[in-house]
Amino acid sequence: MWFARRMLSLVGALALAVSITFVLLRALPGDAITAQMRISGASAGSIAERRTALGLDLPPLHQYIDYWIDAARGDLGVSLIDGQPVTDIIMNQLDSTLLLAASALATAAAFGLLLGCAAGLGGFIVSRTARIVIGLAISVPIYWTGTITLFVFAAQLRILPAIDDGTWRGLVLPSAVLGFHTAGAIARVTWATVRATNTADFVRTARGKGLRESHVILSHILRVGLPAILSVIALQAGFLLGGVVVTETLFSRPGVGRLLLSAALGQDYPVVQGIVLWSAFAYSVVQLLFDAANWLIDPRLRTT
């Protein structure tokens, strides 16, 4: 029952995401080919012909229904520019983005927990420093940090490449930068949770029993806060979707984020819709997984 309800809301979310994108894209004037054809000196007649061939002159509602009929069959359409299947275009870029997103999320989780614990449990200096770093992670744009790290680590120190060189070295800077900013919200929640839990009776009891401090933090304080922290990590997966657009562009990496940017600017509707559909799906699946994990971790959820 729970699963069926979740699946239904997943399908609803996908439909909503694609519908909004569909309307927004078409609310913008212009299309994928008209501008280029005019610049190439094409006559109004040949532009109209090409638009008809691509189905761009059909009423939007007609296009919308066609899109869903094809999508239901697993056909996300083809690029308006050269006819490449959208599924192929996205699949080509997927592994690179998944790798970046996964390593950034791992970095963010680790860094967020560390910063949150430091802010909530550390001494005066440690706590204050951690709070400043959390503030930076939340408020500074990725563009700024990214450019600074590129300048320092690639151009000046020359210890890490500025671009994706196909090895783990090329992944360090982008996942560190994206991870750092994704970590901000995780650290905030961790901080609040551990500070609240730190004064709870059972924690005092645990310390009173003479347990080692690391054991108290890991098994008592974090254990209780984990569901809340996991939820915010899951939410941050959404932040990652936006973050990869900037990070991939800045670090000259291939990926879905950069593809989205160029397809949106080029008004290649099927490609943009395909990416939105795919990211909404990925985001929903991540939420689902984290919910399931919470159910396993938090016994209180199982009893109700």
Added chain:
Amino acid sequence: MQQRKLPISISAGIWIMCLFGLGCARAPLLANDTPARHKIVYGLTLQPSGFDPHIHASSELGIPLRQVYDTLVYRDPETQAFVPGLAESWTISPDGLIYTFNLRRDVRFHDGTPFNAAAVGANLDRIVSPDTGSLKAVFMLGSYSGHELVDDYTIRLLLSESYSPLLDSLSQVYLGMASPTAFNAVSRDRYQFHQVGTGPFTFVEYVPGDRLVLRRSADYAWAPPFYRAALGTSVDEVEFRFFTESPATRAIALESGDAQIMGELLPSDARVLTNNSAIRLIPVPVVGQPLQFLMNTGRYPTDDLRVRQAILFGTNREAIVDAVFQRYSPVAWGPLSANSPYYDRGLRGAYAYDPTQARALLEQAGLTDTDNNGFVEAAGVEIVINVIVPPWGLIPEVAQLIQDQWRTIGLRAELMPVPSRNILVETVNQGEYNLVAFYSFGVDGSVLNDYFLSSGSLNWARIGNPDLDNWLMEATRQTDFAARQGLYSQIQRLIMNEAFILPIRDYVNLNGASATLDGVAFDAYGWFPLIPNFTELE
């Protein structure tokens, strides 16, 4: 509450998690069987939507593909004159309707397919086929109507009316000769991943958004005269990478050694790089139109010649070139760049900065500052000049400077930034503008047609001038170079007499290259490198 320190074991654990996350990175992508001895990384600064030269339109695709394809004719990089390519010789019928090409007999595509007249015919058929959906190449063929195979190595291109830019088109990579075996083997959208030409480099792979790799061909024996023979130090593998959207990282990639050559550096970065002995700055003028603002003659107040002239006199182009382009670009005075073979020198210095003259012209046009607010009015209504500002080519910086300069002559400018080329075209369609920045590149004078013919697809100055129409059409039909030069001189003078455009600067591509890279040179169009001539200093 007792403050407690974070135990070391926790932080150690977290760092191990971090390292584990990084350790999952994929293995090196390039499984290089025979590593190239002289491999370079070439930074591209646009992400074309695709790389099929017959379909896609980006000028950026020519940077790699110019190395993969030969064309029937070439332009000499120094003289800009046509020289033989895959065609040994050619003749044009007196009426300009038949172009006959005698082809080389010793050429094979990289996949072994022989190059002959049938292959040329197959390429032309592919380009004009509606199924191909060409966004540029087909329109470069002008009035081309079909072809005749005379014998195995002779082909005739037939035109419905005389179209003298045809040779210029045939010298460009968009009409490069591809192996019919290769493009017939895959669907039209797949050919860009499996390209086969006859050029000095073979196509290895294209991974969208990531890289495009070329390797030197060992069998290239039909080079045009300006390609130098391969040396032991010649570059033999090129990996093209994309440094798009963030111009600031281009100089960083050069400095870090991640790229050995890159174009479109920011002028400010170029200035800084001149202090770096490891990097050489190579500014290359690009032939065609300068950065220009087209002035809408169909909308108040730029429908008045005096207002347009006032705008020209009131814009300090020297100051713009100094501040925005760090003096790397020459000031432009007319609709063609100074390195165009059709450039009219007589226009140099036309409408040089003269704010007094500009104010006088505005006053003659009835625009005066009656309420002393510093800006002119007409019949009590404030005058606003709407300027459409695209995001590329430092045009936003130029527009802001112009807005500032016009305060001196009392003209108020309102900038209308647009995010992309598509939105620019749509904003122009709405017609609510006085100035719009747009320009095209090309050696042939016919680059002016789309902008200044009354029927032109980019006639955004809304011009309908019968003399201009006649001269542009005649120059397009006329095949005699001197006669065309004369016509284009008249055309440029008329355009500036009528003040249809505000030219700013000739386009200069600021390339940066590693100091260890020698022989860096570019073709007649300015965008496309002659990579066969690149060598690495040992």
